Amino acid sequence: MNVQYCHPAPASKVTIIGAGNVGSTLGQRLVEKDIADVILLDIDPGRPQGLALDLMEARGVERHDRTIAGTDNYDLTQDSDIIVVTAGLARKPGMSREDLLKVNAQIVMEVTQQAIARSPDAIVLVVTNPLDVMTYLAWKVSGLAPRRVMGMAGVLDASRFQTFIALELRVSIKDVTATVLGGHGDLMVPLPRYSTVNGIPITELLSAETIDRLVERTKNGGAEIVSLMKAGSAYFAPASSACLMVESILFNQARIVPAAVYLDGEYGLADIFLGVPACLKRDGVAQILELQLTETEQAALQKSAEAVRQNLDLVASGFSP
Numbered sequence: 001m002n003v004q005y006c007h008p009a010p011a012s013k014v015t016i017i018g019a020g021n022v023g024s025t026l027g028q029r030l031v032e033k034d035i036a037d038v039i040l041l042d043i044d045p046g047r048p049q050g051l052a053l054d055l056m057e058a059r060g061v062e063r064h065d066r067t068i069a070g071t072d073n074y075d076l077t078q079d080s081d082i083i084v085v086t087a088g089l090a091r092k093p094g095m096s097r098e099d100l101l102k103v104n105a106q107i108v109m110e111v112t113q114q115a116i117a118r119s120p121d122a123i124v125l126v127v128t129n130p131l132d133v134m135t136y137l138a139w140k141v142s143g144l145a146p147r148r149v150m151g152m153a154g155v156l157d158a159s160r161f162q163t164f165i166a167l168e169l170r171v172s173i174k175d176v177t178a179t180v181l182g183g184h185g186d187l188m189v190p191l192p193r194y195s196t197v198n199g200i201p202i203t204e205l206l207s208a209e210t211i212d213r214l215v216e217r218t219k220n221g222g223a224e225i226v227s228l229m230k231a232g233s234a235y236f237a238p239a240s241s242a243c244l245m246v247e248s249i250l251f252n253q254a255r256i257v258p259a260a261v262y263l264d265g266e267y268g269l270a271d272i273f274l275g276v277p278a279c280l281k282r283d284g285v286a287q288i289l290e291l292q293l294t295e296t297e298q299a300a301l302q303k304s305a306e307a308v309r310q311n312l313d314l315v316a317s318g319f320s321p
């Protein structure tokens with residue numbers, strides 16, 4: 001019997017640069033959730049090929065028709081719909097994300113240039129830390145319109161906040177929403193007023209002390225895991241978060257999530273990538289939502305933006321993109 005014309009329907013193509021913990025877990029999520037075919041690219045010889053083969057061999061059990069291929073050759077990334085940048089170093093205990101600035105800046109600029117040369121119409125999603133600065137650099141070297149470049153962090157930070165709220169109140173996570181603004185660093189801005197349990201703000205359900213404790217734990221969420229793991233940083237929740245953003249873009253879902261997006265006057269900030277609520281559709285950032293902030297919240301956002309800007313200035317003074 002001849003079944004040569006019987007191929008599974010083609011899917012969107014996502015290239016993940018960096019087949020480390022986040023990249024490979026994201027690749028797994030994307031194929032096993034039937035979201036996209038994946039190219040996994042890394043400079044570590046054999047690693048992306050081995051991981052991709054392993055994930056392909058799981059298809060007999062997972063029962064999906066998506067493909068994943070590993071490579072060190074950018075030519076295989078041609079015509080990708082989305083490029084996800086996870087390449088770079090992860091922090092170790094005692095380090096801040098900003099300690100990764102110099103080495104990861106070089107990596108992110110180089111890999112973005114290589115990938116965009118083969119996929120000039122792609123959307124770029126940055127994961128590498130320090131996130132907001134890396135997203136800015138990727139945008140600069142890509143030459144893309146700002147709405148086609150974004151960074152993943154707010155979905156992760158909000159998911160952590162949601163988790164801590166649900167555990168504290170002993171309610172289903174399904175009823176909990178949370179909002180976290182600002183840079184993905186120690187000065188991120190979790191917003192209790194905009195965090196709810198089935199529409200009820202947590203400010204009506206928890207004491208101020210309890211909320212402060214949950215906010216602090218959220219801000220330290222990445223460091224808490226780094227100190228527990230001793231080598232490497234979080235990757236399951238980060239991969240889930242990046243997966244949600246990819247899905248919203250590819251399937252034009254119009255999810256509204258906190259994402260590091262280019263601000264051009266919104267929230268009184270300009271020429272910076274920073275975490276704010278954004279609507280993600282097929283063309284990238286379809287809309288930025290401006291929340292009404294109190295003076296204290298706005299001041300905290302401003303402070304967070306200043307920290308990001310300081311690091312941008314540091315990069316600009318050391319080596320221009």
Ligand SMILES: NC(=O)c1ccc[n+]([C@@H]2O[C@H](COP(=O)([O-])OP(=O)(O)OC[C@H]3O[C@@H](n4cnc5c(N)ncnc54)[C@H](O)[C@@H]3O)[C@@H](O)[C@H]2O)c1
Pocket residue numbers: 017018019020021022023041042043044086087088089090091100104107110111126127128129130131152153156184232233234235238
């Ligand atoms: N934005 C977020 O919320 C978030 C969450 C988790 C991790 N991160 C960041 O994501 C990055 C990756 O984390 P991880 O846990 O996957 O680290 P990892 O060390 O497991 O993986 C990084 C991979 O990048 C590869 N790499 C390095 N230079 C490269 C290059 N020039 N070209 C291609 N590949 C290259 C390495 O070989 C390695 O496989 C880190 O910077 C980490 O801090 C960000």
Ligand SMILES: O=C(O)C[C@H](O)C(=O)O
Pocket residue numbers: 090091097129156184221222223225226233234238
């Ligand atoms: O904390 C890190 O260094 C990784 C990531 O940014 C996280 O928040 O888990």
